[in-house]
Amino acid sequence: MVETVLLVGVVASVFVGFNIGGSSTGITWGPSVGAGIVSKTTAAAVMTFFVFFGGWTVGRNVMETLSEGIITIDLTLTAGVAVLFFIGLGMLVANIFGVPVPTSMTTVGAIAGLGLATGTLDYATIAEIISWWIVTPIIGLWIGVLIGRYIYPWVNHRVDIEKSEGPLLRLERRGSVPTPALGPNTTRQEFGTTLAVFVIGCYMAFSAGASNVPNAAAPLVGTVDGLEPNTAIIIATFAIGLGGFTIARRTMASVGGELSDIPLLAALFVMVTASTITTILSWAGIPISLVMATVMTIVGIGWGRATRPVTVREAVSQDVDDTEIDLGAIVAQEKVDETAPRIGQPESADVLRGDDLFNPRAIVKYVSMWIIGPSMSTLLAYGFFLALPGVA
Template sequence: MVETLLAIGIVASVFVGFNIGGSSTGIAWGPPVGAGIVTKTTAAALMTVFVFLGGWTVGRNVMDTLSGGIVTTELSLSAGVAILFFIGFGILIANVFGVPVPTSMTTVGAIAGLGLATDTLNYATVSRIVSWWVVTPIIGFWIGLVIGRYVYPVVNRRVDIKKSPGPLLRLDRDGGLPTPALGPNTTWTELVSTVVVLVIGCYMAFSAGASNVPNAAAPLVSGVGGLPDDTAIGIATVAIGVGGFTIARRTMESVGGELSDIPLLAALFVMTTASTITTVLSYFGIPISLVMGTVMTIVGIGWGRATRPVTVQEAVSRSTGDNEIVTGAITVSGDEEEQSAPIGEAEPEAVLTAGDLFNPRAVLKYVSMWIIGPSVSTLLAYAFFVFVPGVA
């Protein structure tokens, strides 16, 4: 019986990990793939490696919270398997609405539903987790705002990330021993910028592993007959990797288009900020959604870029004079972006008419899923464990 239950749990874990790979790989590697810096296959391979590293190291802290911190008793294997199905159901709902699923939040909600049904909920831990769910979007927004207002325009005037035709590197066979050399059209600037893009993509994959591997692995390590931590992490990683090599290929093509048509440089700022927030919170055992930091950093950069025509004093006093706050311009690059006016002065017409920085309806849909996802998983899990108490 235990072996059969464990086999069912492994199948559910693979399903969850597979879908996580499809979503997270697109978020982490969509911008570099879209810029032609890395292929989809290479992106999926790097994603698999660094997801494993994130889950194997920092992710263990999140696993401890999920498997023993949200409820005051250890999860049974049967309860863990049931929770995996609720996570999978949450992923299905999010896929229907076409938004990245807040997997960590859905997982916490399902375990919290079990705790409510069995009167074993650790309210202190849940309150701490939920408080970070509230604070994280605010942190992402304000960091993004500072970047968009003060940092991005300056850096964008000095850094131009482009992919030249031909290979990035080649083997120089003129000497006795072949040595790496720059490609026929590669400059040192392009080589350095490409390395930076790859490092940031790997960093985001690491943070995705730290936050998402535990969602597929933690329910399998609970109770009598559960898997060892290392085995569960390995299974979750393989499933995420398979998702990255398959269904993520389409996600990598389309990611970011609904929220904002931002250039690669702005995407790198977003990726670095969201990854840092997620990794730090995962280190402290807080289950957090990588999508949450990503979305709100995009919004923050947009608003920061849009408020450049007014000074801080004008914004506080609400006296903007002739300068209008316009949600546009982050999509501008090249010569037009170099025309960005100093803070407090009106932007050039080319900048002001560049288009919206983000789609408010899309942001509302994402934020709604942050509320609906864990709420639905909590209610469904609560009802299930109330009516089927023997599973818990």
Template structure:
């Protein structure tokens, strides 16, 4: 019987990891694939490798929080399988509505539901986690707004990634020993830009592993059914499988709202969200990549759109400036205006940087997702106490 429950638990972990891989791979590598810098299969392979590194290193801290700090008892094998079921259900519901689910928040909610049903919730830990859930969107918005208002115009003028025809690198066979050289049409700017894109993609994959690998297996680790190393390998394989299959579609659409903004802005969002997520994972806080990504996008748009007004006008509210994507897609050679100066017409009429309704849908899921998983888990473990 125990073996059958364990098989069911591993199957649930694989299902959760598979869906995580489908969404996270698109977010991490969608911009690079969309720009023609990397192939989908290569992106999935890099995703798998760096997810493993993230889960094996920083992810262990999140694993400890999820498996031992949220409630004061060990999660039994049967209860762990039930928790994984609610996590998978949350992902399924989010996929039906087309919203990237905050998996870490859903996982915490399901474990809290178990704790409330058994009277074993560690409210001090929960308060610490929730406080970071509140602060993280503010940090992402503030970083995005600062970059958008003060740095982005100059970055947009100086930094441009182009993909030339032909291979990026070639072998120079003119000497006695072949050595790598630039492709026939490759420039040093293109090479350096490509390297930056790949490094940031790998960094985001590492961050995704640190935050998401524990979500797929922590309940089974807490029960003692799986050793941490074995659990991390199972989660990595499942996430990699999702990356090689269902993520191909998400990479085509660049996985999220990142598909609607320029590559430079997408890289800024990826770097910011990955850094926030990795830092919080390091201190053991379960956090979602989506949370940092969405609010950094909003901050970038707000910061760029408010350049035509002064800080005093912004604080007083003496402006009706609209957030426009056109401000981020201005031609690289266009003159960079000073803060408070009017932008050119061509720079401000390309459409919205973000859809406020979409942002509200994301934010609502950050509240509804963990709340629903908590309520469902609480009801289940109250009615079926034998799995505790």
């Protein structure tokens, strides 16, 4: 009987990991694939490796919180399988509404529902987690504002990320040992920017593993007769990688939902910011959504970029009658040899609009799902374990 339930749990874990891989791989590598820097197959392979690396190292801290910190008892194997079911259900609802899946939040909600039903919820731990869910979007937003207002335009007119025709590298066979050299049309700047894009993608994959591997593995680790942590991490990584090689190909082709509307350079700023926030909180053992930090950083960069024509003094004094602020502006298309307008100066005429990122309805939909997703998994788990207390 135990073996059968464990097998069902492994299948449920693979299903959750498979869907995580489909969404997180697209967000992580979509911009790089769209720019022609890496192929979809290479992206999926690199994603799988760094997801494993992130889950095996930093992800253990999150797994410990999910499996032991939120409730004060050990789960039964059946309860762990039920929690995985509620996680999968929350992901399904989010996918139906076309919203990036807040997997970590859904996982915490399902486990918290069990704790409420059994009277074993650690309120101090859950309060700390929820407080970080509130603070993280604000941090991502304001870091994005600072980048968009002060840093991005300065970098944008100095760095040109383009891919030339032909291979990036080639092998020279002048001596007995072939040595790598730049491709026939590759410049040093192109090589440097391409390498930076690739490294940032690896960093984001590591962050995705640190935050998402525990979501597919923890419900089976903290259970009686469950899996060992190392085994659960390997299974979760396999499932995420499988999703990356299959269903993620479609999301990578569209260059990821939010990131498809902004240039590659802006996407890189978003990736570094969101990955850093997620990795730091995962290291601290806080289950956090990479998608949450990503979306709010995108909004922040756009907002900061749009408000450059207004100085801080003008904003505080509300003396902006003669200044037109384009709230749909993401980046100005300055050429590399042009200088970005200073703070308080009008923007150039060639401004790339991004109304979707500032559409209040879209923002409300995202935030609503971040509330509805974990709330729904909490209520469903609470009702289930309250009706069937013997399962826990």
